[in-house]
Structures are given as C-alpha cells and as structure tokens.
Amino acid sequence: MQRHITWLFPFVLTWSQAIQVASCYQKREHVSIASSVDGQSAQSTTSFTTLYPPQNSFRVLKADTKGVYNTQLEREGHPSLLPFPLPSIDLGIGGNAGVVTETPSPTGSSDEWTTTVIETVTVTLPLSDPTSVSSQGTPQPSTPASTTQTLASPVHATETPQSAAKSASMNGQDVFETVSLDAVPSNIPTKNDHPVPQLGIVNTTSPVETNKFYANFFLGNQTTPSFTHPYSLSWAKGSGAAESWGMAISHTDMNQLVYGNSSQSIPGNPVEYYLNPIGLQSLIMSAKELGKTSVLNTDRMTGFSADVILKPSNGSTQSITFPVLQGMGFVTGIYSGLQPQIQSSILFRNVVVAGSPRPGTYKYQITLEDSKDWLMYVTPDDGMAPNFNFTTSTTTLQGPAGFSGTIQIAKNPAGAGGEAVYDQSAGVYAKTATISGAVTDSTGTYTLSWEKRGNSTTNTPLLMFAFSHHMQSFDANTKSGLQAVQLHTTTKGNATALLADSWTMTEPNLPVDMDFAPWSPSFGSISKLSPDVIQTVLDSAKAELTPDVDAQSNLNSMYYSGKVLSKFATLVYTVNTLANDPQTAAATLDGLKKAFARFVDNQQQYPLVYDNVWKGVVSSAAFVTNDLNQDFGNGGYNDHHFHYGYFIHAAAIIGALDPSWIDANKAWVNMLVRDAGNSASNDPSFPFSRAFDWFHGHSWAKGLFESADGKDEESTSEDAMFAYAVKMWGKTSGDKSMEARGNLMLAILRRSLSNYFLMEDNNFNQPRDFIGNRVTGILFENKAHHTTYFGTNLEFIQGIHMLPLLPSSAYTRNQSFVEQEWNSMFAEQACDPASAVASGGWKGVLYANRAITNPQESYAFFKQSNFNLTWIDGGATRTWYLAYAAGSELILVDMLGLNGGTI
Template structure:
C-alpha cells in the first residue's frame, strides 16, 4: 500500500491575477544594477522583458534582428538603405548542415540579413535614430526619426501579416538590397488605399499598400534597381508591405494590429486562451499568421477565418494567415497531474507497488537519506544546487507517500529544511539580489564582474526557469510534507521567497511592476526562451525543453500546496500548450508533418533558436547529451510532453544503439526515460545486478528512479 495525494478541483475565472504587487524584500535581497544598461532610447516604466522576441532591439546598437514569424525586421544602418528592414526567405533558401549520425542535417537556418524591403525615407541618413515605446509582452512600437525631418513608427507583433509603418512628415522611400525587378500599380482594394506589386530579383513578389489620409496624395515610382521613391512628403499616412501575391491581403489592407492581450478561462479540464489584437486603420480585420500548433488548437471562433495566404517560417514549418482580430485556442488541461508518478501509457490509472518493489525502494531510500543534503547543496550555482535539493525532495515524497515511513519522513524533513533554508535565507555562496535595471531576481555570481559565464549567465537572465524550477518544486514538497508531519509553519515563513521565484519567471499581470510579464514563456511560440540580455543574431533560444516544462510542473505543485487555483490553472495551461508546441517543434515523431521533413530524423531539435535549429548542445556534441538534455529531470509531467509513441520511436530507432557506450550519469537519464514507454525494462535496469551509482545524473536518485518506474508499470 502507499499513500496518495488528492487533486484539487479546477474552477473558472480570471487566471491572470497578480501573485503580488509588493516589492521583494529590501532586507533579504540587495539591490544591484546589471552591467547591461537600458538604452536611453527606451521609454518604459517598471520591469522590462529580457527573454522576449523583440529583446535584440533593446541591446547593443539596437540594430539586430527581431523574428516576428514569418518576417524578420530590424533597423538598417546600411548607407542608402536606412530604415526598418523587412526580410522573408522562402524554404528553398534555407541553409542545411552536413548529415549527422541520424542521417539528417546537423542544423538548418534562414539567411535573416537579406533586406527584401526596407521601409525608409529619403530624409533618413546616418543620424537616423531609434526609439522604443509601449514595450509589452506581445508587442513593441519602434520609431525611426530623421535628424532634420519627421519619423516613422511601426508596431511589431509576432504573426503580423503585414509590416506596417506610419509616416509623419517624411518622403517615403522603399529600398531592397536584393534588387527590384519591377514595380507596378495594381487595382486599389479600397477607397483611399493604393496598391503596388513589387517583384524582386530573387523571384519573390511583395505587395505594398499605401493608406493616404486627409486627402493627401503620393505616387511611387522606381528610382533605380534598388529603390522606390515617393513623390512627396506624407503625414499620418501608413505603408504596409507583405510577402506573396495573395488576394486576401486586399481584405486586410488598411488595418493592422498595434497590441495584443492574452486572456484565458478554465472550465473543468478545458482551458481556452486567446490573443486579442487591438487594431487601427481603415478596416476592422487584420491578417495574422498562425503557427501549425495554433491551427491545430483553434476553436470555431477562429478556424473559420482562414485566408488564402501562407508563408514558410524560419523554423516552424508553414504559417497560415487568418483574417481575424482574435486567435482563440483550446487545450485539454492536465488536471489529474499531481506529485505522484503519472504516465500517458494506455491503461495507467494510479501508481501501485508490489512488496518486492517497496523493499527495493526502501533499500535505496535508506542509502539516499544518509546523505548530508545541506553540504551537498552548498554550491556556487543556483542550477546545480537546485538539482541537488530537488532530487532529495523526491526522496522525501517517497518516504511519506510511497513507503509510509513517518519516522524517516520527519527526520529527513528536518534535513531538507536545513538545506533549503540556506537559500530561503539567501546565505548561499552567491546570494540572490534584486536587479534594478531590468527588474528581476538574479544570482550575484558574475553580477559585479560582468562575467556572463557564471552559473550559465543567471545574472544575465539566462535560464531562470531552468534554475528556479528545481528550487520551486523542492520547496513545494517540503511545504506539503511539513503541513502533514511537521508543525505546518514552513510554508508561511517561506512563501514570499518562493513566490518571488514564480514572479520572476511567470508573473501573470502588469500590475506587478517589479517583474516583466511571463519572462520566459512565450505564449505565441508555445514554449519558453532561455536566453537573456545578450544579443544572438539568430534570436532567443532554448536547449532543454524538459527543464522548461519542469518549471510549469513545479509551479503547478506549489500552487496546489498553497491553494492558489489561478496559479495552478496557469501552470496547467502552460503545460498543455508546451505539450503541443514542444511535440511539434522540438520533439519529432516520424509522422510530424509540420516541421521541416529533412530534420525530423534527428528526433530532437537540439538547440532551437528563432531562426535556426542545431542538433547539438552548448556543452558538447555527444548524442546522449543532445537527447538527454530534453529528458531530464524525469518527473510526473514528463509523459505529458514526451509521449510513449515518441519515446519508443526515439529509443528503438536510435538510442538503444548507443546506450552501451554511455557509462556516466547520462546512462541513467536515458534509461529512466525508457520508463515513459517501457517501465518494466527501466525498472529492471535500476534494480538489476549491472546497475552502478555511476549511472546516476547529479539530479537523480535510485529511490525516485525505482519509484517512478514501478509506479507507472501497471
């Protein structure tokens, strides 16, 4: 027999209510400013996004790429091409690496820097300046200003079907470094809107719509093979450009989105979320491009708004345009998921254990609880210390809920509290601080020296969801067990510290001005981005899909412990969206029709950027690294994302052929992953005579490995 834990009921309501709006403790957290400043061109109050799709434009010279999908935009500083550059590259122009051991390309990317068109002006010169306003999670306004004339402003959003710029007191000039084969006037789609068809030297066709206000006029003509010039200055008029010659662009012409808000509601185990677009212009319906995982989850509210426009994206397959100002999507939420082992294997119900299995688990636990957790977790890394704390938190779970050993539970709970309180008291080797430039809880490691390599760049907002997810889950288990066998006060004493980690990564509401809204999770892309405040030309990236959803799972368990239904609903929604998105763009079953067909033979993405996917890791090219970093840690949430079908295909078609050559901790990671489709084989490995503790990753214990494998082997 084993104890079980209950699952709270789901409710409806506004799930994006703020966790808190108070500033993090000035006593606990020192105030330090990042070595990376906020540019003077930024107008914003409160915390600023660090891992967002438009992040590159807030860094350095502010002229690196923003990936809006399917377009790429950036400030061009090239002489004769000043302005807002726009690029779209067809799939035929992708660059592929040499085939690897999978027989698939080792990487692919799009050439982002080709300026298909540039929304510019003959008034722009070397002194063309940039300013940023209305910095939101899902949009930003970029203004380029002439030193002696006017300016243009573009609202930049993911999925925007047209790149639109409002011209104020400028003579418009459209550039192309690809070269313009022809430009011709076309039939006006609506009164007050002129239409032009532009054919570039690469064979691509672009449409340009010019909306003229207040009885203004402006005609456009080819100036030379790289420039289209307007006849005169315009004010309050806007120009829209879009790739492809699709008739439904005419329907959307004159209307464009300026902002997007996220909404969601939960009804039982169904979560419905929406992107609500604020629009301006002469029409009421913009064209918004949807990613494949959006299309697969659209409700009838949106699915019927499909247009005839479609474009290849950089790394997400084909995007389809929809004539709508709302994307509404529905997901089945993992409401039954809790602290106990869980599996998507057909026939699984609840974990159960035989006497022999309990004896094996008890023997492993006896050895694991003999460890000095406080000493082992006394590390100069939030990441590695978090892994240590959390692996022993799973042992604490097993002691009470599986082995029903209350005496050992109480004793080990005390050890776990001692270890954890070094961090909740902020007395670890590199304490946390509140970073004041961007707004967030950061490690002080590397903060004063400007060394972005310390603790994987935590001080630069790298990997916060990876690091804090482990601490969050460990704290949730300690709190839960303390409520049962302790005095029940630990959660109250440490709730603010733990909630600050949640706020840092997944603050749900702008009312909380101390942290950006959802620093890591990108609701449009459907997974998180790990990369913070340094420029990457290929955009933001993520290496470990599993440590991504591990944070959402940890947030869910913490929410269950403190009874925060809204937080649990948000976590459930993030998990459901992650399952769909990661299962499309990062984990590839052989029947995947959304991703680039040449690449799915790799089974896993490796490092996924916004413009590139590379089958590698930041720490080495071994296949066990590349596959294993998308597995660890194996938790009750793993099977939700890593389906039994996918795990079986990945294992039987590739990993089983390399496992005998793996002799370190990655062997344990790969073998525990086998439990997601064949738990009996995995259990026999960890309980077999050939097992060695050398096979355990530093975030694994034999206790949890046996408990998970046996628990899901019904």
C-alpha cells in the first residue's frame, strides 16, 4: 500500500485503494444465500454485476496550505492569528490481533501492518500501568492481571507518582454532585432565535448536547457520519450504489487509512495526516417503505447516547429506532411495522442462514465483496423465524413485511471465535448509559453503567468495545469480561470487546495536593522560593504589574479576555504568595477584581446571552455580527471549556487571595462551570458535561458545526486547564465534589492524552508513520492532522498543546514525552530550535514547557539580562514563568542534595 502521497492527491489515493480492494471481484456475477443449519445447505442465487466502488460515495478532499478540511468553519473559521495576541497598549517592554504493531504483514512487505485477528490468540492486554508503586513510592515493574483470553494492545508509560496528598483527604466523595440548579443571573438576557436550527429533534425540551458524537444527525443535511467507535453511522439518504434511504454502517481497517505527505524536516519523516475513507456503506439497515419522503429525527439525547429514528414520512407510526452509543458492540435497529431491507454499496458475496444462538434470535453470516465478514442477528417480537431473501435489486436483502423487532449488525474479524463472542450477547443492546464516580484520598473511581434492553436481558451479558485507556484502568471484575475480539477505531487505535453491563475504572495518584504553586509529579507543590529567586521575580513583576487590568481584558473575545484575566491572576498569586509580597501585588489584585466585575456585570464589548434554544451561555458576537464564527465559534458552542476555563481559573485565585470576594461572584462562575462542564443531568438550564467526553477521556471543542470528520480538539493543554480550573475553583469555593471531579478529570486526561494525543516512541494507538509528529495536531473523530487552525509553524502546532503552562502541565505532560518532543523539535540541533523561534510569544511558551524536564535551561532563559518581553505571549507573564521554572529547579536541587534546596 502506498503510504506517502503528495499533498495534491489524497482523493486519488482514496479512490485507488477502493479500486484495489475491488480488483479481485469486479466481474463477480452472483451472490448466494445458503442455509447451513444442522449441516444442511441449499438454495437460491441471483445474478448481477458488481458496481464497486459506489459512485459519489467518497468525499473529494480539497488541498490548500491549511490542510484537509471539510467545512468552511474548518478551513476559515479560525483567523490566522496567534491565539494570544499582545494587547495594543504599552507594557513597558524592555529588554498482532489486529493491533497496530511494528510487525510486518505475513507477506513480508514493510508497508503493511498486521491487522488480522486470529481465532486462537495469546497476547498481552494493557490492563495496568507499566509501573506500580511500592509502599515507599518507588516505581516497581508491574504484572498485568491474567485473563482467560489475552489480546494485543499497548501499555503506555506513566510518570513516577506524586507524593502523598498534603491537602484534606476525601472519603468516598461523590464527584457528580449538582453544582447548582439556579436560573442564570438576571442581567444575562435570553435569546430564543439561535441561528442553528434544531433539525429533526423531537420530544425534547431539556438542554441538548451540542458537542457530542451524534450531533451530525441534527446538523446540516443530516447525512455526515456519527462516529460511535468502532463503527460510523450515516443516513444514506439515497446515496451510494444501493441508493438506500436507511442507516449506513461503515468500519475501516488499518490498511484502509489514507496518509498525507511526509515531513521533510521532522525526524523520521512522519506523515502530515491520516484519515479514514468515509461513505463506504458496508451494510445499510433500511426498509422497503423508506424513500424520498423519509425523515430522520433524534430523541432521548444524553451525554452518552441518542435515539436516531427513521420514518417513511412525518407523522408515520412506522419507524426504525437506532440507539447510538460510543463503543456499542452491535449497530441495533428497532423496527416497528416495516419491511426490513439490509443493503450494501460494497455488495454481498455470500449470506448464510446460521441458526439460532438463543431462543427467539436468528443469525446470518454475511461476507461482502471486499472479503469482510459481518454478522446479522434478528429478534422478531413475535418469536417467529424471519425469512430474508434477495430482491430483484442485487444490493438488497429483504425481510418479512410488517416486521417488528430488532436487527443487529456487527463486523466479525475473528472467525468462529469472534462469532462465539457475538453470540453470547445477541439479542440485547445498550439503550443509554449513566456515570457515577467517587474519590477517596488520592484514588478516584468512575463507573459507566449501561441501560440494557432486548431479549432475555437477565441472562444475556451486554457486548461493548473498550479503548486502551479504559483497559489500563479497569478494575479486576471489569477486566474479567474482556474478549479476544478487536476492531480498529478511526483515531484511537484498537477497541476490544467486553462482555459486561457496567465498567468500573480506577485512577490512582490523583493530584490532590496540587495548588496554585509550581508542582512536580514526584514532590507535589513547591511554594518556597529562595531569596535570590524572589528578588528576580519581583524585579520582573515591576514591568508587568498594573492596576489597569481592564484595559487589557475588555476585548471583543471571551477567549482573549479570559486569558488576560487568568494571566493577571497568576501574576498576582506569584507576587503575593510565592514572592511573599502582598503589598506589591495589592493594586493589581484590585484592578483584577474590577476587570472581572465587568464580565459579572455583563458589560463587556459583546455581553453574554442565554441561548434558550440549545440551552447555554454564549457570546452575543454571533448575534450582533450575524457571523457564527466570531470568537472562534463561541456562539455555536465551540471551545467553551477553553474560553470559560480561563475565567474559572482567575476566579479561583482571586477567591483564594480574598475569600470575601467569593459569595458575590460564585453564581456567575458556577454558571460557566455548568455551561462547559456540568455535573448534573437534570439541570434545566445546561446539558451534562458539554465538552468533556467521559467515554473518550478528553473534551471535544467543536460545537454546532457539521463536520464530515466529526468533532475535534486542537489544544490538549487548554483541555487540562479547564479540569485544573474546575478543581481549583471547587477548592476555593468549598465545593468538595467539584474539586474531586477536577482531580479525576485530570487523571483521566493524563491517561487519554498519553494514549492518543501526546505520542511517545512506544505509542501503539496511532500509526507508526505518524507518531514522529509527537502531537496529533488537530485530532478529529475520523482523522488526525498535524497542523493548527491558525498556521503551520511547528511551534504553533506543538505549542498549542503546551499553553497555558500551569501546575497541571507537569501532571498531564509526561516527562518522557516532553523530553522526546524537545529533542526532536526544539533542541539546538533539532529541526526547529526554540532559540531561533521568532513568532510572537511562542518562544516563551517553548521555554516554559522546557521547565518540566530541564528547569535550569528554562530559568536561565527567562532570567537573562537582555530578555525581550515580546517573547512572552499576551496570556502569560515572565514573572510566572520565572517562578514556574524556579520551582522545578528547586526540585532538581533537592534531589541532588545541594545547597539546602535553594538556587
């Protein structure tokens, strides 16, 4: 397979791959349904000519200097500016088993990866971290728990755990207690006319999830895919060779990925992007009655699921309901009074009636013309054996008229062994999920419990698919349900089958002792600076402290404004607490409170409004300018955890320095927490956990914008910043549940980021020709592209995953990753030396990040006498960076036993 293509030909490669797959069977003239029940075989064949690949089934990729994007928002929605411009005022500036492995394919070609799941397989599951901690805190080799069936999947390195908690311990603290159910503050006006309509949303008056995986079903033309992992679903709406109006099911294997051009500068020459072809329509669940008058509706939308409903027309009592959830083991269609049609735009090669795995459920084995094997399970409500036959249309397998019951589809990569796994769960399906969680001391647990429906639910376990980060944290009981079936996901490596009605995951070593001071995974918070460092910090602060914070923060962007408030809050804390000089910090603290009050009073340039359509607090910029892309799409619910996280962080510091400030501002700050990261599912004003995806273990930044590649996120560090801000605001405001939730979110992020976004040499979830990029850039649900929305400079792409540098940075960014990234990208002999970076404040970002692994070099950079403040971006200060690096420096000195812990 051609792996490295030129920038202008990704579509050509996608098309050629499809033709190559089809080349062995383009002239095939028949398909058969055979019966193999009780060893008997029989029956009919129908002649036809295969048409593959289907016309108009692949998107045309557009090439430009910004990358491969699919909507105007993705191509043009983010301005080509730094994400933190310097304010335009005088600052006083002076100076195997289907796993991605390194193993070649059996053909011996170095360009192929092993993707076949073997029926009898003994490999290793990533059931635990590669290090465990002895009672003395020393890393010890760990032994994964044994299982009856073991699988190939990666184990990721983690940092040495931090010291024991220094703050008050928690004992079984519920992490999902309600923040508040109060109405939004009265000075925030309500809007009832959001520019994005709610397409096909029915029976819903509660808040609608705007940033979840199923949003494409109610956006745009409602035909772009929803990525449930391992499957993707899309409304065919008359497209493809089958010209179906049903729900198309697609699954891509590793060898179907399309790769971008190789870097000529990054070591190892990694590819710039990879993506999964869309529009393949392997199987389609439809009905004879569906056609041009058909409608698609969504209902019962939660943080984990939605019901997608196809009807022949508005008002029809006939329907197919698809409960869609991430990780679902089957694609399930619940038919009501329709004649089922199972279709394929890839076409059927063979269909076998294969008996009944349990009373009332009937099985069919399907092989498509791309040689992929699928299973279909039919459970009629009346219990009678259904009769499926091919129609005159050779793409269509038709069932009985007036059918009511469930039809389930699953891809089987593992032969008879895989089929036996699916048989155990056939007839039941997940309808939705709930989450619970608790923290005790420095250990957090969270449980996903699936609501199970179907045939014989009491005696039939539920089949779901788990990601690598799930398996690494499963408790012993959950691990016991793992099965030897894996399917490739679009951007998260392999998913592994699991028979269990609930999953419990444990996260040890929560950063419970992390505060506002520099923090180390080994030594916790470092709040003591040497006299020399304190003097250096205070000297730097003279150029950065100002009582007029409002002049810098009263901007036309919630994002930029929040960054400025967070910057000054961190600066004030550094001077007040780390440098132990409250008097010097006092005037700027007062100015910070006044600037913050402008937003609480809703007097900023674009005040907030409460959107009563989708239920959330958004910038009025989109309504005033009639441009939904304003402020990075805030009005369309893009990036709320980024934007509001900075305000929450600033509030946490202000409240910690002046507890009397909290009560008057608590409702407004809690409103932001509820909008971006609500803990309650019954809040009438905001949805549950808008941004953070508790299944994926990280947030999605994209809101109400249709996207052929699904949701995405560009900045993992700002994702972690939001979790850290929630933790610290909870601590400041006395909300123990919020504090515990922030700690747990950080721990989950630490694990998921190292698995999927921040790629070390041993990463097994991303393609091996991509991991040399070190960061994914923009990770979509269907592709990863090593770029940004605002430019292609390497410091932009890597740096947006670094900023803001906060105490949480050293927790979520493994030291081994940081060192590998620095050595390959920014060291003096690397491809883009940090010393030569001239792009605004990015140089400061790179050297602040350097403090995680080399604090001496970082501190020396910021301390130099000829320092130029233009090296600091508008969302940070030299003063904090000096303290941040010095805190890490003290850690290193303490480890060496030098000079009593001073620099």
